[in-house]
Every structure is written in structure tokens, then in C-alpha cells.
Amino acid sequence: MRILVAEDEPLLAGAVAEWLRNAAHAVDVVADGGAALERVDVNDYDVVVLDRDLPLVHGDDVCRHIAASDAATRVLMLTAAGSVEDRVAGLSIGADDYLSKPFAFAELGARVDALGRRSRPATDPILERAGLRVDTHRREVVRDGRYVPLSKKEFALLVELLLADGAAVSAEQLLEKAWDENIDPFTGVVRITVLKLRRKLGDPPIIETEAGVGYRIR
DSSP: OEEEEEOSOHHHHHHHHHHHHHTTOEEEEESSHHHHHHHHHHSOOSEEEEESSOSSSOHHHHHHHHHHSSOOOEEEEEESOOSHHHHHHHHHTTOSEEEESSOOHHHHHHHHHHHHHHHSOOOOSEEEETTEEEETTTTEEEETTEEOOOOHHHHHHHHHHHHTTTOOBOHHHHHHHHSOTTSOTTSOHHHHHHHHHHHHHOSSOOEEEETTTEEEEO
């Protein structure tokens, strides 16, 4: 998934981003509400992890902006206030879930995953195609009975190709979903990752290149 973490406490923001990246998500980080508004207007995020008490633009206003848009983005609101009234207020302005600080990272990760499933059409956690069996929960890939170890980016790219259900996916779309905004789009990172993925998946090759369009698994 592509995730935005909007949190003004640097240590917490960094720890949350690291946890989510270790779960094979692409994560952008901002420290104020103004930057958060800029990012959500430019990028297609599956989930925004949003601190309620952001500087410059309050988290409530960021949440309202996301809720009023046509995007399928889900919002997990974070706050130091954990009363029932605070949770109700957060949910009433458009947040999809609410988590009080301090929290366990495992719980945050589970809530983000649950929201991510809601931001997309419902899919089976097991994806199967062309002799591949991919468990998206365990992040395991098996081809014709052989376990295939993949890096986080290789796995994320493979899942996006499988979710396309045979349709071609452009390099731009793969960059949007599998990498954060720090990646240079002119490095050829998608092409290189596809080459590595093809090599690991073995013969016969199952990832096709459609010139000028993108990549597909039939």
C-alpha cells in the first residue's frame, strides 16, 4: 500500500514509518497539516496515519479535506486524548479509525492493514495465477511448489501485478503503489525490479512487457 504518515513528533513518525516499510508498504512522512494537504492532493494514498494535533493546519481539517474528496483514502487518526468523547469527535469528522497514544506498533500495523483492505475492492488474501500462489498476509510466494524469497519491493510489485488480474500495469502505477515519493522516477527502478523478479520466479517467464503500456501476468 501507499501510506502517508502525518506526525509532528520526529521520533514517533520515524518509528511508525519504519514499521510500515518493514511490512512492505511505501511510506511518505510529513510533519505538519499543510504538507499533509499538499501530499493528499498529489498522491493516491490507500491510508493516511494522521496525528490529530498537527501544526499549521489542524489534523481535524486535514481529515475533513480527505473525507470530502472523491478519493478512497482511509484515515487512521492518532491522538494523545483517549476519551470516548474524543474518539466520537474524530470519527464524526470522517476518520475511519482512531488510535490513542501510546500504542503498540503491532496494533497500528493491523489497523492500517484492515483500512487498506477497505480502500480497495475486497480480495482474497491468497492470490493465485500462472502457477503462483501468493499469501499477502504471510508475504510468502510459491511457484509450482517452490518457495520464492523476495525483497519487500519485489513482493509489493508482484502483488500489484496480480491484483490487476491480467491487465497491464504501467511503470508509473507501480511507482505510485510500491515506492515512496523519495524515489527518482527516472532511475529505471521498476524495470530493474521486474528483471530481478523474473529471475527469481524462474522459467518459463510469466511477467510480460507490453511496449509503451507496462507489465502484466496473464
